[in-house]
Amino acid sequence: MISRLLAMVRKEFIQIRRDRRTLAMVLIMPVMELLLFGYAIDTVVDHLSTMVYDEASDVESRALIAAFENSGYFDIEGYALSQSELVEAIDAGRAKVALHIPPRFGDQLLRGQQGNVQLIIDGSDPNVASTASFAASSVVQARMAEITAASLERRGLGRAAAAGIDLRPVVLYNPTMSSAHFMIPGVISLILLFQALILTAFAVVRERERGTLEQLIVTPVKSWELMLGKVLPYTVTAATATILTMLAGWILFGVGVAGSLLLLGALSLLYLLGSLGLGLLISTVSQTQAQAMQMAMFFMIPSILLSGFMYPRETMPFAIRQLSLLTPMTYFLYILRGIMLKGVGLRFLWPSVLPLALFSIAVFALSAKRFQKRIA
Amino acid sequence: MATDAIIDVRNLTKRFGDLTAVDQISFSVGAGEIFAFLGPNGSGKSTTIRMLCGILRPTSGTGRVLGFDIEREGEKIKRGIGYMSQRFSLYEDLTVWENLEFYAGIYNVPRTRRRERLEELVAMAGLTGRERQLAGQLSGGWQQRLALGCAFVHQPRLLFLDEPTAGVDPISRQEFWTLIHDLTRQGVTIFVTTHYLDEAEHANRIGMIHLxxxxxxxxxxxxxxxxxxxxxxIACDAPFEAVAILQTMPEVRNVTFQGNDVHALLTDEGAEETIRNSLRQGGVVVHDVQPITPSLEDVFVSLIAGAE
Known part of the structure; x- marks a missing residue:
């Protein structure tokens, strides 16, 4: 009966409007997460503070130091006067990287000998260490020949061939390599999963805690009306939060939607169906909101860690990567990045759409059934 | 019994595993009656109510509520009854009016009559002027009357009240019962559970349930x-000693404290003097012995004592 469903939905919206916690979750949290993940969590490592101990102090060593600084990866923090001072700078955390150039560096190069330069890296953050090591060897390989050639020429010792290979990478979809591009689809998938899940679960569990569920059971309300009365309002709040996030991403970070908005909406709804289902499922096994929260975390942690939300799945060990195929967020994130950043359509996305659809429909059907059984 | 009874159950039984929560109970309630279901917590009151409302299947036995079978016609029963639980299951973050409006929607009160009906209920519950107040901010007595209003929004012929006055002050309880009596005058049947014995006195009939x-x-x-x-x-100077002495006497079936006095239920007429003598011999100074009419509490205690 439409009157009963209408009463349920209306009541739920009044409650959403009155509850600051829910309102904050719908209106403020998405934008806050976006700012947090977009600005604070920058996965691109650069501008590493660097300490230099230049024993040579010749034209060549200075050219090398300049090359390091110009790469953008290293910021020269200062100059040390001894090896121990270098190490101390890293110990104290003043520098992440230390560069040690031995005496007579230029002479060695000119004689065609190999120049020995030591790079000391703070390995406590492996991400920093690998970037520093990779960037340093790139700098050395790219610029060394050039520096040597210039020196030879300056001293009138002829032109050496300094051809080498000039690699010019083209970065597609995200030319400035900003983290925001990577993070915004992540934040949206997080909101669509957890906000919907937690709010739906809370909405049901709150009624159980308060005793109103007991009351509803003795009214003519059917269990499917009760279920839809919970699911519909939180579909609206999740959609609102998603649109807010996308608008904020567009305004603050310039991340728009490259592909079809319609496809994005449709697939988001599909994914949302699974989240709402999980919320209902949790509500059938939780007596209190605290229990529901714990259950939600049980889904949340693996999803964040495994889905590729923060860490690329490509670097995960094989077994873990297979495990990540079990969380729906993995598929949705792939779809979302595909549509938003690459602008691709179903032709490329269907291998992810299929398992997502399967998961969402199965979970919703299962939880709907379980919910009706528990309520009746 | 009467076929036009509002509630009529025969040998109703509910077992949960090894536990028999409700054991072969039979009774019927007529139109306009207040039937009080009296018993301590865990005696099977709530289980019985849930079976009567059609939300719990009996293990055996039959029952009809408003003429509908409790096992097969639960949906029809739900539409025809009102139910109010001891927790006054209101939405605390909704106003008085919004709570009533919600249940009006749930019971499908016609939209054209809704406003008028809600105003009637607000007046009935004595909540005029408080329509915009949040239900959570009302005192216990007001919450109770609002909960009754919500349960009565569709003018059901039968109201189930499950411990309706738990945690409410005595004056509000009195007002509540006045309201209930008004409803029965309109022909509404009331099925109320309680463990307050004095409250059961409001009922036309009482069912005493135990284990x-x-x-x-x-x-x-x-x-x-x-x-x-x-x-x-029995009024005396040492009630504890008196009870200890009385409990050993074969002529005394039951002893209970009543304030500073002692109630003793005797098996035969002639024992009154024996009682006085025994107490005196035990060193208890007896001020007064008066025959009294039993209260419901005495009845309940004696029934349970008889059963055990």
Whole structure:
């Protein structure tokens, strides 16, 4: 009966409007997460503070130091006067990287000998260490020949061939390599999963805690009306939060939607169906909101860690990567990045759409059934 | 019994595993009656109500509520009854009016009549002027009357009240019962559970339930006549010693404290003097011994004592 469903939905919206916690979750949290993940969590490592101990102090060593600084990866923090001072700078955390150039560096190069330069890296953050090591060897390989050639020429010792290979990478979809591009689809998938899940679960569990569920059971309300009365309002709040996030991403970070908005909406709804289902499922096994929260975390942690939300799945060990195929967020994130950043359509996305659809429909059907059984 | 009874159950039984929560109970309630279901917590009151409302399947036995079968026609029963639980299951973050409006929607009160009906209920519950107040901010007594209003929004012929006055002050309780009596004058039947014995006095008939068994179902007066033997009120200087002495006497069926006095239920007429003597011999100074009419509490205690 439409009157009963209408009463349920209306009541739920009044409650959403009155509850600051829910309102904050719908209106403020998405934008806050976006700012947090977009600005604070920058996965691109650069501008590493660097300490230099230049024993040579010749034209060549200075050219090398300049090359390091110009790469953008290293910021020269200062100059040390001894090896121990270098190490101390890293110990104290003043520098992440230390560069040690031995005496007579230029002479060695000119004689065609190999120049020995030591790079000391703070390995406590492996991400920093690998970037520093990779960037340093790139700098050395790219610029060394050039520096040597210039020196030879300056001293009138002829032109050496300094051809080498000039690699010019083209970065597609995200030319400035900003983290925001990577993070915004992540934040949206997080909101669509957890906000919907937690709010739906809370909405049901709150009624159980308060005793109103007991009351509803003795009214003519059917269990499917009760279920839809919970699911519909939180579909609206999740959609609102998603649109807010996308608008904020567009305004603050310039991340728009490259592909079809319609496809994005449709697939988001599909994914949302699974989240709402999980919320209902949790509500059938939780007596209190605290229990529901714990259950939600049980889904949340693996999803964040495994889905590729923060860490690329490509670097995960094989077994873990297979495990990540079990969380729906993995598929949705792939779809979302595909549509938003690459602008691709179903032709490329269907291998992810299929398992997502399967998961969402199965979970919703299962939880709907379980919910009706528990309520009746 | 009467086929036009509002509630009529026969040998109703509910078992949860090895536990028999409700054991072969039979009774019927007529139109306009207030039937009180009296018993301690865990005696099977709530289980019985849930079966009567059509939300719990009986293990065996039959029952009809408003003429509908409790096992097969639960949906029809739900539309015709009102239910109010001891927790006054209101939405605390909704206003008085919004709570009523919600239940009006749930019970499908026609939109054209809704406003008028809601105003009636607000007036009935004495909540005029408080329509915009949040239900959570109302005092216990007001919450109770609002909960009654919500349960009565669709003018059901039968109201189930499950411990309706738990945690409410005495004046509000009195007002609540005045309201209930008004409803019965309009022909509404009330099925109320309580463990307050004084409250059961409001009922036309009382069912006493203990350990899942219906020990008696009768009017308060009839119940009081069911107490066999004579009840004495004994005033003395040492009630604890008196009780200890009385418990050892074969002529005394039951002893209970009543304030500073002692109630003793005797098996035969002639024992009053024996009692005085025994107490005196035990060193208890007896001020006064008065035969009294039993209260519902005495009835209940004697029924349970008889069963055990």
């Amino acid at each position: 899942g068994k219906l020990r008696a179902a009768a009017t308060p007066a009839e119940l009081k006549r069911m107490v066999h033997g004579r009840l004495l009120n």
